[in-house]
Amino acid sequence: GAGVSQSPSNKVTEKGKDVELRCDPISGHTALYWYRQRLGQGLEFLIYFQGNSAPDKSGLPSDRFSAERTGESVSTLTIQRTQQEDSAVYLCASSSLDRANYGYTFGSGTRLTVV
């Protein structure tokens, strides 16, 4: 597609339930990133995938958070046993390593509300 697509756009879940968020990056973009944005705050890095390299998971806040990516395509971010503090917008971005076209392209995010 023309941009980064995230689904669902909104998700309301009960505390303790698991949720799965999906990201479809721009075709050909080898790098994919997940960020979390709490209300009125900046972007907090979660995880980074680059090709077949081991992902950089250094930003995942707890072992309840995990993410996978199939090759250079779709990624899913899973949050287990959701807590109220997980409520935020989860943003996915992809980028090319082409010097002329480098730069993150973000999706519109998934707004997660844990009640």
Add this chain to the structure above:
Amino acid sequence: GENVEQHPSTLSVQEGDSAVIKCTYSDSASNYFPWYKQELGKGPQLIIDIRSNVGEKKDQRIAVTLNKTAKHFSLHITETQPEDSAVYFCAASRAEYGNKLVFGAGTILRVKS
């Protein structure tokens, strides 16, 4: 790790005036500094970036300056328009390509007409 601080947190200007947003970073190895604009309900959009081998870059009404010695960089918007109203984020990265960005906390810019 890298820490990016951004000021001010909110900025109100009159249409036609200039707006300046400043960021400082802590990691002297950082060498890529993009700026993103986020409108309500949307993801951030890259508006301009600068790499460590230049001190200034301009694109129409926006410009970015970088002072590597002082570890700070700034976004300048001239002749502001109401459609410039948004949240602006600065970021820094250690590697020019293919590395995670560390973002500032954001600046809410309001342009009053």
